[in-house]
Amino acid sequence: MRKLIPVILMLLLSSLIVIGSSGTFVYFNAEREVRVAVVPHDKEYLSFMCYNGYAATVIVDQNSNLTFDALKIGNYLNELKTVNVWLDPDYSNLPSGVEMWIESEDAITRPIDSQEYYTFWGNISVENADPGTYEVPITLYATWNGGDAVIETCSIKVIILSGPKIRKILLSGNTTNIPLKTYQEWVFQIEVNNSGTPRNLTIEDVIPGEFDVDLNRTSASKGNYTFTRHGKSDHLEWNVELGSGESVHMNITISTRWVKTGKGGKWEFTTCGTYPLNEGAKIVGYNITSNNITVVADVNCEDDGNCEHDCGGSSKKCC
Structure with missing residues (x-):
């Protein structure tokens, strides 16, 4: 039976500056890789990236749409084990007038080879929705030969701005x-x-x-x-x-x-x-x-x- 795996947080880069863009904005984020032990010892794990506590921060205007990087997953299982991953986002916090889609939410898995990363992408479309800040929790499901895991990752922050x-x-x-x-x-x-x-x-x-x-x-x-x-x-x-x-x-x-x-x-x-x-x-x-x-x-x-x-x-x- 699947169960929630204890999350072991390891702050890898406490002061790394990451530059992203939206229009001419520049964001300076503290980046960290969250490692989750999925076997009895901590030498094998899955990981996901967080930026200031979020998998991604999506800034979007009313009456517009945007494609973005949603979540980066790493596979650190030994013996060259391939992990099959899919994501289950919870959109219940989003206001009316917003449609969001995250890659693999349809339960079609994405394979990640050992020692490799995979970045899931997303798309958001906003009509005349209420401006504000919202969060979309993401649950990660992973299976591999001999095991599986369910992991609660960092949420995606959605900031809706008033359009022109x-x-x-x-x-x-x-x-x-x-x-x-x-x-x-x-x-x-x-x-x-x-x-x-x-x-x-x-x-x-x-x-x-x-x-x-x-x-x-x-x-x-x-x-x-x-x-x-x-x-x-x-x-x-x-x-x-x-x-x-x-x-x-x-x-x-x-x-x-x-x-x-x-x-x-x-x-x-x-x-x-x-x-x-x-x-x-x-x-x-x-x-x-x-x-x-x-x-x-x-x-x-x-x-x-x-x-x-x-x-x-x-x-x-x-x-």
Whole structure:
């Protein structure tokens, strides 16, 4: 019958510096190899690596995924015995919106030859899960010719960070009581905050065909941007690099477009209604979209040529 094996801790490298990376972060970890005696004497053992008390520390943002090294196992059984190992992780502490997978959790064993190491890998996918620190305990099952063992290893630490956030702010311009066929202008701001790891972001937005973008009065606090005409609308692409905790913004000035007609032309809006100044700005690669900003043209509606409106004394033919 399998039983839990007493763990003999041997601190091999109390001050070894190990450098790992996530974005531009650098982590300095005290590394140790935990040796577990699985036979009556301590000259033969299995081992696993721990870093600051954890098999691995996984730092991941909301709405992202990551592949990582989960646990390193060593085989120090004599007589060239091959050990077959599989891992049984306990995900019950993880919040809703997180999916995690550790190699061999399906009970398909991995062979480790004598005097060799094997590193199991894992993958984590995070949606809009609650930020915080969580632990995933790992149980190791091992079998070999003439024996078996069940070992509780170091846990995996999972740190979920808030992903980037984006919002729109109207800085100036009317949102209601806008008369038809008059020049109007607005200034709005796209603000992006990054509380997670450093990252390069692409933000996209669309300015509808009723408006012109004033490029001379449009600017970004950081990064590069372009506007490209598609049909009558203008499509924004803004590429920017954000450090951890950094916030950036872009101010965009737009105005009603001059529409050419047979009699010269006229300003938008030509009919009453509700108009979006832009679509919600999107962070590419993330399921994140900002609010949009809308305005209402509702003055002089009797002059819009739309017979559905009350003419109110107009001399239009439809009235």
